[in-house]
Amino acid sequence: MLSGDQPVIELRQVKKRYAPDIVALDEVDLAISKGEFVFLTGPSGAGKSTLLRMLYKAEEPTGGSIIIDGVELSSLSKSQIPQLRRKVGVIFQDFKLLFNRTVFENVALSLEVLGLKKDQLAARVRQVVDGVGLSAKLHRKVVQLSGGEQQRVAIARAVVNRPPIILADEPTGNLDRKRTMEVLALMDELNARGASIMIATHDDSLFNNTHRRVLRLKDGKIEEL
Amino acid sequence: MPLGIIFKRALRDMRQNLVTHVMTTIVVALTCLVFIFFSVFSLNLQRIADRFGKELAIVVYLKKDLPQEKIPSLYQKVVAMEGIESVRFVSSEEAFKRLEHYFKNEKEVLEGVDPLFLPPSFEIQIDRAFYNPGRVRSIAERLSKWPEVQKVQYGKEWVDRLESFSKAVQAAVAASAILLLVTAAFVVSNTIKLTVYARQDEIEIMRLVGATNGFIQGPFLLASFLQGVGGSLAAIVTGFFCYEYVVNIITQTELVKSLNLQFLSPAHMLTIVLVSGVFCMAGTAMALRRFLTL
Numbered sequence: 001m002l003s004g005d006q007p008v009i010e011l012r013q014v015k016k017r018y019a020p021d022i023v024a025l026d027e028v029d030l031a032i033s034k035g036e037f038v039f040l041t042g043p044s045g046a047g048k049s050t051l052l053r054m055l056y057k058a059e060e061p062t063g064g065s066i067i068i069d070g071v072e073l074s075s076l077s078k079s080q081i082p083q084l085r086r087k088v089g090v091i092f093q094d095f096k097l098l099f100n101r102t103v104f105e106n107v108a109l110s111l112e113v114l115g116l117k118k119d120q121l122a123a124r125v126r127q128v129v130d131g132v133g134l135s136a137k138l139h140r141k142v143v144q145l146s147g148g149e150q151q152r153v154a155i156a157r158a159v160v161n162r163p164p165i166i167l168a169d170e171p172t173g174n175l176d177r178k179r180t181m182e183v184l185a186l187m188d189e190l191n192a193r194g195a196s197i198m199i200a201t202h203d204d205s206l207f208n209n210t211h212r213r214v215l216r217l218k219d220g221k222i223e224e225l
Numbered sequence: 226m227p228l229g230i231i232f233k234r235a236l237r238d239m240r241q242n243l244v245t246h247v248m249t250t251i252v253v254a255l256t257c258l259v260f261i262f263f264s265v266f267s268l269n270l271q272r273i274a275d276r277f278g279k280e281l282a283i284v285v286y287l288k289k290d291l292p293q294e295k296i297p298s299l300y301q302k303v304v305a306m307e308g309i310e311s312v313r314f315v316s317s318e319e320a321f322k323r324l325e326h327y328f329k330n331e332k333e334v335l336e337g338v339d340p341l342f343l344p345p346s347f348e349i350q351i352d353r354a355f356y357n358p359g360r361v362r363s364i365a366e367r368l369s370k371w372p373e374v375q376k377v378q379y380g381k382e383w384v385d386r387l388e389s390f391s392k393a394v395q396a397a398v399a400a401s402a403i404l405l406l407v408t409a410a411f412v413v414s415n416t417i418k419l420t421v422y423a424r425q426d427e428i429e430i431m432r433l434v435g436a437t438n439g440f441i442q443g444p445f446l447l448a449s450f451l452q453g454v455g456g457s458l459a460a461i462v463t464g465f466f467c468y469e470y471v472v473n474i475i476t477q478t479e480l481v482k483s484l485n486l487q488f489l490s491p492a493h494m495l496t497i498v499l500v501s502g503v504f505c506m507a508g509t510a511m512a513l514r515r516f517l518t519l
Contacts, residue, residue, distance in 0.1 A: 056433070058433070079437070079438075082432075082435045082436060082437045083435070084435075085432075085433060085434065085435035086434075086435035090433060092433075096426075096429070096430050096433065097430075098426070098427055098430065109430065109431065109434055110434045110435070112230060112440075113431065113434055113435050113436040113437070113440050114435075115230065157434065161434075161435075
């Protein structure tokens with residue numbers, strides 16, 4: 001974390017245990033400042049996805065506290081959770097797309113929940129879909145797209161409402177080298193616009209020559225590389 | 226969330242699951258039709274009861290030896306009773322004249338009969354606004370306890386039967402109303418539950434991108450309201466045509482024609498539509514509450 005910066009994501013002594021005796025996270029402390037771009041790595045099953053899920057309150061920690069943008073997550077009521085999730089754009093490992101809907105409809109979902117007007121919504125969706133290089137397939141059903149294209153739809157949906165925090169769980173897992181570089185370039189661009197980004201990946205090549213902070217999750221503990 | 230978006234999404238959902246929604250609406254319509262049948266039957270039975278009941282008179286036969294001078298005070302006492310529209314005194318002589326008129330072709334039947342052998346009486350008409358079978362019986366019972374009274378006659382059996390039948394029909398209407406509400410709410414909420422099951426993935430995604438429960442539930446609630454309203458409207462239209470058909474057949478006779486049968490009033494129809502819609506929506510809201518946890 002850059003000294004003196006207010007962390008946008010903060011974990012204090014966070015524990016996550018599953019019955020009977022599986023320790024996913026063991027008293028993890030972590031702070032990510034505003035505008036930071038962080039890689040979270042570790043072997044499969046190390047708890048990367050669990051950590052991300054706790055950041056958008058899809059899962060609860062067993063102990064400790066998580067603070068997002070100054071808000072302690074355990075203090076949120078059920079009705080406040082949607083507000084948190086609007087601040088955190090998530091790119092899921094399994095995309096979580098509606099396959100029988102079009103690219104436009106999938107991306108628009110993040111804006112529909114905000115109650116945006118039709119023309120405003122359409123303009124924003126076109127702009128973002130254009131940004132991920134899918135404007136020619138705007139009205140194609142997602143099921144008709146390749147894995148890489150579906151991944152880009154998932155990215156477009158995560159960023160279309162301009163969230164200040166973007167979490168990506170293996171965002172390049174289904175992509176070839178060229179597409180992987182494109183996705184990273186897109187993330188760089190979003191980061192340059194001010195978004196704080198955390199990418200969970202087990203693909204070392206993504207961060208081998210990076211100047212970004214890289215965190216490794218191993219045996220429930222986080223270590224900085 | 227703006228109402229326009231809820232409408233748009235609800236209509237899209239209904240279009241995508243058209244068969245399920247149409248079948249549910251038909252079940253709601255059939256349920257409403259049962260209720261409408263009992264309602265129309267009860268309403269017209271009540272009208273018939275009112276019509277005949279209002280024409281019922283109570284005849285109070287006085288004791289033959291009652292002194293003539295007591296009759297005016299007794300008359301005043303009857304007139305002062307609650308629910309009496311008019312009272313007519315029929316003397317023994319007038320009663321005999323009526324008998325003579327009845328036997329005008331066989332006058333010899335009454336030859337040698339004492340013209341005063343019939344008791345004097347009061348013919349009492351019940352106030353139409355006050356009328357109901359229970360009240361007629363209550364007045365008759367009170368009058369029969371008076372010492373000057375020999376006998377009280379009114380269409381007791383008829384009134385009693387009408388009253389018990391009317392109560393049975395009203396109970397059937399109430400039971401069918403409960404049946405309507407519970408069945409419609411149950412059917413609609415189960416349809417919505419199936420739709421929710423089928424769309425678990427979509428609901429999960431909506432939750433993850435920050436949709437509120439209102440955003441997720443709104444279209445489901447609106448769809449169930451529309452099913453309740455659509456089903457009850459279909460039932461009213463079907464019920465009306467069935468009613469017209471039956472009335473056309475049975476009003477061939479003058480007696481039935483004079484009954485002036487009626488279908489449900491606009492207020493009654495509006496109530497059925499709204500209650501059906503609201504109950505279907507409430508059933509769905511309860512079903513969704515268990516499914517849509519964040």
